[in-house]
Amino acid sequence: MNTQQYDRIGARFEESKSTAAFSAADTHSLLLEIGDVQGLACLDLACGYGFNTRLLAERGARPAMGVDISPEMIRLxxxxxxxxxxxxxxxxxxxxxxxxxxDFDLATAVYLFNYAPARTALRAMFERIRANLTPTGRLVAIVPNQCPFPDANWDAFDVTVRERVPGGDAPLLKAAFLTEPPTPYEFYEWQHPDLERAARAAGFTSVAWRPITTPPADEHHDEALWTAYRATPVSSVLICATG
Known part of the structure; x- marks a missing residue:
């Protein structure tokens, strides 16, 4: 995995997370799916600057622990x-x-698995998550859908794919958060069946999918935008259970 790209992005990622349409939909969907976390031990993976970790803590998770590969993100x-x-x-x-x-009751992972460069790394991620969960624990993850690029894109939702590079176990997508100026980053385009196979191989006994949901319209994102988003959503919700 590229351990440096989010070190370089640093605080500019905060801008994207706080303003992007796709991030608003992700947060809304995640909170709906995890439900009440009062008193639960929660592990937030690919935590970045701790946005979702803090949401878990605000809702009563104890402990709420974030993990990220980027020292700069953890510093923030x-x-x-x-x-x-x-x-x-x-x-x-x-x-x-x-x-x-x-021993965590819940693990969350928002855009984690798309950074696995090979099937071995993808399975290892699920295995290490499984090892940190209780016998009745669950994983709730936000994962990218296949991008419609090159025929269409997600520009209206504040992220764009610029190039798909074939090779290896999954294509590499060269993308950008549409901040000002745009913030480039890269990730791997795993198919949903790849994720499901890796989860089951790692010992998760059930795997389910939910469509992304959108929050109410507000001054930043109107209903016309959310209607378009639901037609070509950036992400889906993956739920894995241990028992």
Whole structure:
């Protein structure tokens, strides 16, 4: 995995996360799916600067621990915790090689698996997540759909794909968050059946999919935008259970 691209992006990722249409839909969908987390031990993977980790803590998760491969993202997450203490904890780690950090009731992963460069890394991610969950734990993940590029794109939703590079176990997509100026990044285009096979091979006993849901219209995103989004959504929800 590219351990440096989010170190370079740093605070500019915060801009995309706080303003992008696709991020608003992801957050809305994640919170609907996880439900009540009061008193649950929660592990937030690919936590970035801790946005979702803090949401878990605000809703009563104890502990709420974030993991990210980028030292810069973890630095930003810890800065937020110092500025507004919520009891969140953060660890720098590659999820594919993550140690056992505890027995967690819930793991969340927003755009994690698309950074696995090969099937071995993809399966390792699921295995390490499974090793950190209780016998009745679950994983709720937001994962990308196949991009309609080159015939169409997700530009209206604040992210764009510029190139699809074939090769390896999954194509590499060269993309950009549509901040000002755009923030380039890369990820791998895994198909949903690939993720399901990796999850089951890692020991998850059930795998389910949910369509993304959209929040109510507001001053930033009107209903016409959300209607278009639901027709070609950036992501889907993956739910895996251990027992």
């Amino acid at each position: 997450a810890r800065r937020h915790e110092r500025e507004r203490p919520l009891g969140t904890e953060y660890v720098v780690a590659d999820v594919a090689a993550m140690p056992v950090l505890g």
